[in-house]
Amino acid sequence: LGGTLRADVDLLNATNFYTDRLFGVWVSVDLLQPDRTAPYLVQGGLGMPDRDFYLQGGRMAELRKQYQAYIAQVLQLAGVADPAGKAQRILALETRIAQAHATQEETNDVAKGANAWTQADLSAKAPGMDWSAFLDGASLGGQQDFIVWQPKAVAGISRLVATEPLEVWKDYLAFHALDRAAPYLPKAFADARFAFHGTALNGTPQQSERWKRAVDDSNHAVGEAIGKLYVERHFDPATKARADEMARNIIAAFAKRIDALAWMSPQTKARAKAKVAGLTVGMGYPDTWRDYSGLEVKRDDALGNAARAELFEYQRNIAKLGKPVDHTEWAMLPQTINAMNVPLENRLVFPAAILQPPFFDGAADDAVNYGAIGAVIGHEISHGFDNAGALFDETGKLDNWWTADDLKQFNAAGDALAAQFSSYQPFPGVSVNGRLTLGENIADVAGLATAYDAYQLSLQGKPAQTLEGFTPDQRFFLGFAQAWRSKAREQALRNALLTNVHAPGQFRALTVRNLDAWYPAFDVKEGQKLYLAPDKRVKVW
Structure with a gap:
């Protein structure tokens, strides 16, 4: 899981379901039992914004070429062998993940998202992933109840874990770790990331000033x-x-x-x-302000600060499970x-x-x-x-x-x-x-x-x-x-x-x-x- 799916809310009021982690978790009130909290498990794993970017023709085909070139560039900057071949295989894997994904309309259908699964259901209904090891690593080993928002996608992604070559998964995970870390790595990484995510994807010609990006990160x-x-x-x-x-x-x-x-x-x-x-x-x-005293911040460690902040927020959310719902948050x-x-x-x-x-x-x-x-x-x-x-x-x-x-x-x-x-x-x-x-x-x-x-x-x-x-x-x-x-x-x-x-x-x-x-x-x-x-x-x- 690696981190909480951020509860970003677009103007006005829509949860952002996107995460480039293989799966996202969102801890919130249980929509089937609103007197308790529950972890919502959602589809993830794509480096581009949506399944359509992998499956449509036209301008999407050109974006896929640019994305594959970006993957290769990042791997090359990191000194990884055979960056071009690995980029091709990573894009092919993400395309299979996209094929398993629910559409935007399906994702925004609350009735289709209200799927109560137990931990045992994860292994039975979504075989392929070692769910026990996965949940232990996510501090959810003792959690028995989940809401699985896109069950077909979760099952499809889990199946790919068992059927796609392990080496490709390793390369995929390495790339995404580098992609997430790029803003805090040497300038060449940050510039490469912006050239794809900013300019190619969204048409933004110029990256915002460094101090503004630092303010965003602090926020x-x-x-x-x-x-x-x-x-x-x-x-x-x-x-x-x-x-x-x-x-x-x-x-x-x-x-x-x-x-x-x-x-x-x-x-x-x-x-x-x-x-x-x-x-x-x-x-x-x-009414009450959040306490950040448990978060370690170092002046000389931007990458470490970002990682610790993400983990701090993830643990804060996981800690809600099993406790009364906080209606003031x-x-x-x-x-x-x-x-x-x-x-x-x-x-x-x-x-x-x-x-x-x-x-x-x-x-x-x-x-x-x-x-x-x-x-x-x-x-x-x-x-x-x-x-x-x-x-x-x-x-x-x-x-x-x-x-x-x-x-x-x-x-x-x-x-x-x-x-x-x-x-x-x-x-x-x-x-x-x-x-x-x-x-x-x-x-x-x-x-x-x-x-x-x-x-x-x-x-x-x-x-x-x-x-x-x-x-x-x-x-x-x-x-x-x-x-x-x-x-x-x-x-x-x-x-x-x-x-x-x-x-x-x-x-x-x-x-x-x-x-x-x-x-x-x-x-x-x-x-x-x-x-x-x-x-x-x-x-x-």
């Missing part, structure tokens, strides 16, 4: 210690108070929206309302511009760093802030009720609390939204994957609608006031739109279309097409490019 290693300083220096208590009030208003607005749903039965509404009532919100920073740093919903705990988290422009502006009026950070807050609330979050009940347990008819109606709205986003094309002939991005798109539609309702409620009957030539409704929608301004290089955006559960920002901004209030705000008429007929506007929650 990764001792992030909450840095976060404590960040909060003390840069987070205004008045901002927290205003955001807390907005969160309360938006949660109340979401509950009202549930009451108003004509298509939902009283039985399902009651369960949904219970889920809203049980929501807890972490705003700004955690944050999986995000306060200095991260992001937000998340933790469906296993019915909890929302908004780090301090997102409470700044363009998401929150202390100098702006409520209309702009409800459109921006308010829509983010609504988005995170709505994640508890998207196509994945709706599968969890008010206790965080994976449990179907829907009537059959209500679920049918909900899924029909999801199908319509998936089709809408699949019609958007960032490049000619290349579409957004409406099914892969569905959870985020549901959360955007419901979150924006809820934030709009909350803003209207916050006015308490006060008359609308035009500022700088814009009405309150216009300012609300402009606040939403400007939060999604973004730039991306073509290669990075093409990669994101394959692997990211979020649609590109310019299409997230088009969520407004589904809100009736947007049309009179900007006098949008039938026949105009962004107009959607009322029966085509998707209503979710």
Whole structure:
């Protein structure tokens, strides 16, 4: 296992399942028994971002050539014999691993991931790996219960352990150890790594300055210690108070929206309302800060520091097993511009760093802030009720609390939204994957609608006031739109279309097409490019 699968969360709220270790482990609340923690075992082992990079043609074929050349270059820099031959065999092995991998859509299907296995099941259902030795090495020898997220992939990778030549596995492991260590090795290694992972894969022409990379590494290693300083220096208590009030208003607005749903039965509404009532919100920073006193840091040992920090974090996570669930722990740093919903705990988290422009502006009026950070807050609330979050009940347990008819109606709205986003094309002939991005798109539609309702409620009957030539409704929608301004290089955006559960920002901004209030705000008429007929506007929650 080697290290924890980092619980990186993309803006906004998607666990990053990627790890180049053969398998990853993520220690979290057990989605089948939410009163305890469990280790989640996930597929890994690829040096490129996803199985498609190994199996598709076109530009992927050229990337594979560049990747094979990079493998050979790293092995040559390390003085390994026959680097070209070994690179060819390593790529062939990774291609077989990719063939065993689950797709992005399968990986993001919670129902397909909820596979409770015992330690005995690993040997029985995924033969090939010496699981006993493997788990002993990972400090999991005594762990009896696991959740195996991609069972076919775990079984397929395990089978390769038994069938592929041992020498190839040794070369593969040596390369990946060098690839991970490259940022801390002599400059030639770091430059080679960036030339492939940065430039070839993502189109980034220049590596960031060394001090910035050191800051990133420090954030990764001792992030909450840095976060404590960040909060003390840069987070205004008045901002927290205003955001807390907005969160309360938006949660109340979401509950009202549930009451108003004509298509939902009283039985399902009651369960949904219970889920809203049980929501807890972490705003700004955690109540208690993480203790790093057990981590050894040496001024003259960058590579050792990185290895010790990774092991320290892995051991911290493994230590959670068998203990009561800590509902106060944050999986995000306060200095991260992001937000998340933790469906296993019915909890929302908004780090301090997102409470700044363009998401929150202390100098702006409520209309702009409800459109921006308010829509983010609504988005995170709505994640508890998207196509994945709706599968969890008010206790965080994976449990179907829907009537059959209500679920049918909900899924029909999801199908319509998936089709809408699949019609958007960032490049000619290349579409957004409406099914892969569905959870985020549901959360955007419901979150924006809820934030709009909350803003209207916050006015308490006060008359609308035009500022700088814009009405309150216009300012609300402009606040939403400007939060999604973004730039991306073509290669990075093409990669994101394959692997990211979020649609590109310019299409997230088009969520407004589904809100009736947007049309009179900007006098949008039938026949105009962004107009959607009322029966085509998707209503979710």
